[in-house]
Amino acid sequence: MKKVYARPKYLKKVHFHYCPGCGHSIVHRLVCELAEEMKIQDKLIGIPPPGCSVFTYNYIDTDFVESAHGRGAAVATGIKRACPEALVFTYQGDGDIAAIGTGETIHAANRGEKITAIFINNAVYGMTGGQMAPTTLIDMKTTTSPFGREKDIEGFPIKLSEMVALTKGAVYIERTTVNSPAGIKKTKKAIKKAFQVQMDNLGYSLVEILSPCPTNWKMREIDSWKWIDEVMVNEYPPGVIKDTTNEQKKKKPKKKGKKKK
Amino acid sequence: MAKQVLMYGNTAIGEAAIRAGCQCYFGYPITPQNELTEYMATHLGRRKGCAFVQAESEVSAINMVYGASAAGVRVMTSSSSPGISLKQEGISYLAACQLPAVIVNMSRGGPGLGSIIAAQSDYLQSTRGGGHGDYRTIVLAPASVQELADLTHEAFDLTEKYRIPVLILGDGMLGQMMEPVVFKHKAPKKPPVRKDALRGAKNRKSKIIKTFTSNPAELEEINWSLFRRYQMLESKEVRHETYMTDDANLVVCSFGISARIAKGAINAVRASGLKVGLFRPITAWPFPYEAVKKLTNNIDHFLVFEMNMGQMLEDIRFGVGERGDVSFYGRPGGVIPTPSEVARVITRHYYQKGL
Numbered sequence: 325m326k327k328v329y330a331r332p333k334y335l336k337k338v339h340f341h342y343c344p345g346c347g348h349s350i351v352h353r354l355v356c357e358l359a360e361e362m363k364i365q366d367k368l369i370g371i372p373p374p375g376c377s378v379f380t381y382n383y384i385d386t387d388f389v390e391s392a393h394g395r396g397a398a399v400a401t402g403i404k405r406a407c408p409e410a411l412v413f414t415y416q417g418d419g420d421i422a423a424i425g426t427g428e429t430i431h432a433a434n435r436g437e438k439i440t441a442i443f444i445n446n447a448v449y450g451m452t453g454g455q456m457a458p459t460t461l462i463d464m465k466t467t468t469s470p471f472g473r474e475k476d477i478e479g480f481p482i483k484l485s486e487m488v489a490l491t492k493g494a495v496y497i498e499r500t501t502v503n504s505p506a507g508i509k510k511t512k513k514a515i516k517k518a519f520q521v522q523m524d525n526l527g528y529s530l531v532e533i534l535s536p537c538p539t540n541w542k543m544r545e546i547d548s549w550k551w552i553d554e555v556m557v558n559e560y561p562p563g564v565i566k567d568t569t570n571e572q573k574k575k576k577p578k579k580k581g582k583k584k585k
Numbered sequence: 586m587a588k589q590v591l592m593y594g595n596t597a598i599g600e601a602a603i604r605a606g607c608q609c610y611f612g613y614p615i616t617p618q619n620e621l622t623e624y625m626a627t628h629l630g631r632r633k634g635c636a637f638v639q640a641e642s643e644v645s646a647i648n649m650v651y652g653a654s655a656a657g658v659r660v661m662t663s664s665s666s667p668g669i670s671l672k673q674e675g676i677s678y679l680a681a682c683q684l685p686a687v688i689v690n691m692s693r694g695g696p697g698l699g700s701i702i703a704a705q706s707d708y709l710q711s712t713r714g715g716g717h718g719d720y721r722t723i724v725l726a727p728a729s730v731q732e733l734a735d736l737t738h739e740a741f742d743l744t745e746k747y748r749i750p751v752l753i754l755g756d757g758m759l760g761q762m763m764e765p766v767v768f769k770h771k772a773p774k775k776p777p778v779r780k781d782a783l784r785g786a787k788n789r790k791s792k793i794i795k796t797f798t799s800n801p802a803e804l805e806e807i808n809w810s811l812f813r814r815y816q817m818l819e820s821k822e823v824r825h826e827t828y829m830t831d832d833a834n835l836v837v838c839s840f841g842i843s844a845r846i847a848k849g850a851i852n853a854v855r856a857s858g859l860k861v862g863l864f865r866p867i868t869a870w871p872f873p874y875e876a877v878k879k880l881t882n883n884i885d886h887f888l889v890f891e892m893n894m895g896q897m898l899e900d901i902r903f904g905v906g907e908r909g910d911v912s913f914y915g916r917p918g919g920v921i922p923t924p925s926e927v928a929r930v931i932t933r934h935y936y937q938k939g940l
């Protein structure tokens with residue numbers, strides 16, 4: 325019989341601690357599948373900061389260096405500069421990348437660091453119990469915007485990916501979802517391309533993934549998945565935000581081996 | 586024999602680091618240590634296999650250090666007081682993960698933005714960990730450009746040997762002064778990479794470097810193991826210098842640049858017959874308490890002189906205990922007293938004590 329699906333080789337044989345319906349576990353699986361398909365498991369170094377996914381290293385069987393909250397892009401820079409042959413990715417929540425780590429992220433992108441950010445946008449601070457994130461939507465209730473986010477008081481939802489896209493060093497940025505098989509497929513393709521951009525030494529790549537957090541959204545799993553399509557995509561439309569891979573490739577000299585400064 | 590060159594303290598640190606095999610440097614401009622960052626940009630950045638990054642902040646710079654150290658290379662950052670405050674987050678993580686790193690503080694006047702002139706007000710921050718959590722860093726306190734160079738080289742060995750971040754506690758004056766210096770080592774052709782480096786799970790199981798745990802018992806054990814190492818260091822890696830203490834009635838206790846000033850003052854008062862010596866810790870942590878205690882066998886009077894409001898004073902008091910009396914003279918804020926000013930203070934003190 326033809327095998328159509330198996331547990332990915334590099335997904336450790338333990339139970340996820342994530343809530344039912346959470347998007348983190350799906351993205352973990354995709355990374356594991358790509359590690360195998362792209363034959364990159366022995367090159368991958370992941371960087372999980374605090375957030376629900378701080379324990380990513382318990383699930384994905386590659387090297388990991390935990391970072392302080394928001395410092396992923398700086399830690400990734402250090403690793404990559406010390407070890408250019410590694411394939412370095414950060415795995416950051418929206419609080420991490422779009423609040424405390426905005427500076428690190430923008431500047432790493434602007435330097436064109438050859439690193440990849442996987443950015444899980446669930447519009448809340450998951451790990452700390454559902455506080456408002458910079459990505460929280462207007463009118464959305466969280467524990468620190470209990471009356472709903474008001475633009476005059478809490479400001480607007482931030483579009484981190486679009487901001488990063490303004491830097492010249494950012495080569496490929498796409499926003500995807502994981503609330504449908506089609507979305508999951510697109511997410512996998514996007515992460516694959518982001519890794520490839522890094523392997524080709526072209527510059528910074530980022531994949532933003534709209535990911536359900538049924539627990540802190542206080543919704544049933546199925547409703548949280550629907551909410552992404554019905555509400556969240558209006559603020560954060562999925563699609564390619566920036567892709568200059570072709571231009572970058574043209575700029576690169578044909579001859580290989582002459583990399584790094 | 587290696588030849589003598591005339592160099593600024595700041596640039597001597599850079600040269601010594603390169604010769605020690607430093608492969609990556611991450612920094613952010615701040616006076617009075619900019620010459621070091623600039624030296625690394627010029628002399629390290631374009632070396633084969635090496636990297637220099639001017640980070641967007643000190644917070645980023647220290648986290649880059651953390652990443653590079655995880656990847657197994659010799660790595661350094663430098664700053665001055667306000668910037669060192671920002672680095673504390675990363676230093677705490679380095680200490681927790683037991684990752685080697687060399688951090689230079691060419692300190693200046695504080696608190697706040699303070700001044701850009703040399704001060705020694707970061708002694709307590711340096712020697713008590715500095716960031717959150719229970720940890721220590723080795724703190725080396727050089728007093729000349731030659732010693733800056735020597736201790737920088739050694740810092741790279743110490744941090745790898747004991748897996749504890751090493752802080753070089755200098756100051757703006759040491760960094761900005763020019764002195765002859767001899768570099769005893771040649772730069773390695775290929776900078777070394779540590780055996781335990783994390784560079785991808787090639788031909789081995791995957792590895793994790795982390796600090797977070799949901800199990801307090803595990804974290805307690807990590808703290809215990811760190812403190813066992815700290816205890817070992819307190820007996821093995823303690824260094825100090827004494828100067829003219831053999832016949833002294835009074836010992837001036839100073840570290841770094843203030844010890845240099847004190848030495849000049851002691852030479853002056855010795856010329857008028859006052860029996861005064863100097864005690865200088867070279868490791869501000871681990872602190873040479875035993876050496877201080879030993880001095881109390883023959884000496885009753887100690888005068889602590891620092892360019893702050895009395896920080897090392899706590900350590901001297903602890904070392905002397907009830908066996909002698911400890912007085913203090915301090916100049917904070919970036920005021921650098923001359924040797925003759927300090928000589929006057931010593932003289933007054935000497936006669937007041939009836940010595």
Ligand SMILES: Cc1ncc(C[n+]2csc(CCOP(=O)(O)OP(=O)(O)O)c2C)c(N)n1
Binds near residue numbers: 448451
């Ligand atoms: C310096 C610092 N401040 C605050 C925290 C507490 N903290 C842990 S995770 C987190 C945010 C989590 O939200 P997000 O990044 O969106 O990830 P999620 O949990 O939603 O996946 C915060 C504020 C911390 N660990 N460190």
Ligand code: SF4
Binds near residue numbers: 347376
């Ligand atoms: S709190 Fe939200 S983000 Fe965290 S595991 Fe649960 S569903 Fe996922």
